[in-house]
Amino acid sequence: MKQIICLAVLLFFSVVSYAQKDSDFYKHELGVSVGDTKIPPVEKVNYNISVSYFYRPVKWFWVGGNFINYFGDKIYYYLREYDMNGSFNDFSKSKTKNCAVIAPEIRFSCLNTKSVILYNALSGGIGWENGFDSKRNEYPKQIPYIQLTFLGFSCNFGKNRNIFLGGELGIGFKGLLNMHGGYRF
Numbered sequence: 001m002k003q004i005i006c007l008a009v010l011l012f013f014s015v016v017s018y019a020q021k022d023s024d025f026y027k028h029e030l031g032v033s034v035g036d037t038k039i040p041p042v043e044k045v046n047y048n049i050s051v052s053y054f055y056r057p058v059k060w061f062w063v064g065g066n067f068i069n070y071f072g073d074k075i076y077y078y079l080r081e082y083d084m085n086g087s088f089n090d091f092s093k094s095k096t097k098n099c100a101v102i103a104p105e106i107r108f109s110c111l112n113t114k115s116v117i118l119y120n121a122l123s124g125g126i127g128w129e130n131g132f133d134s135k136r137n138e139y140p141k142q143i144p145y146i147q148l149t150f151l152g153f154s155c156n157f158g159k160n161r162n163i164f165l166g167g168e169l170g171i172g173f174k175g176l177l178n179m180h181g182g183y184r185f
Contacts, residue, residue: 025112026162029054029064031182033168035175047071048174052182054107062107066123068145068174070099101127101145101173107152114161121149127173147172154180 031052048071054064079091103125111118127145147170154166162185168178 025056025059026184027056029056029062029164029182029184031164031180033174033178033180035168035178050174052105052180054105059112060109062109062119063104064107065102065104066125066174068099068101068103068127070101070127070173071096097129099127099129099143099173101125103145103147105147107149115156117154117156117164117166119149119152121147121152121168121170123147123149123172123174145173147174149178156184 029052031054033050033052035048035050036046048068050066050068052064052066054062056062074094074096076092076094079093080088081091082088103123105121105123107119107121109117109119123146125145127143128140129143130140149168149170152166152168152170154164157163157165163181163183165179165181167180168174170176170178
């Protein structure tokens with residue numbers, strides 16, 4: 001059993017090293033992504049939009065950052081205002097919780113071909129929330145942000161293969177599933 005595991009690891013690293021050499025790559029990447037977010041104790045799925053920039057000093061390592069805007073729950077408030085004579089007026093208000101995050105990110109690509117790139121990523125930073133929640137906590141407040149991408153991929157298109165579409169499977173503030181697209185130069 002140990003021999004099979006060692007052989008599989010050796011084969012994996014030889015494939016990865018073969019995929020990393022002897023081809024040009026674009027050093028800059030601009031991207032836009034949409035993800036789903038479910039942060040406890042939120043019961044429903046919410047969405048976020050992010051804009052990112054990455055720089056690749058070597059083919060397998062990327063460093064960059066994200067600006068993420070999370071659109072949270074919409075909370076409805078019902079207010080009653082009383083006059084001096086005992087009459088009252090009812091009002092209703094709604095407010096959506098939003099969160100903006102600025103987060104650096106690093107990526108490690110394990111497969112680089114002209115058509116497909118597979119990678120893992122780690123991102124962390126600080127988010128600023130505004131709005132109210134169901135417990136009537138007041139905002140703005142700062143929250144920690146972390147995103148761990150287990151598997152990310154991008155499929156390259158175009159004449160120069162510098163336009164890409166892809167997705168990510170991860171856990172964190174950007175969501176469990178994330179779809180992205182962009183341009184490399």
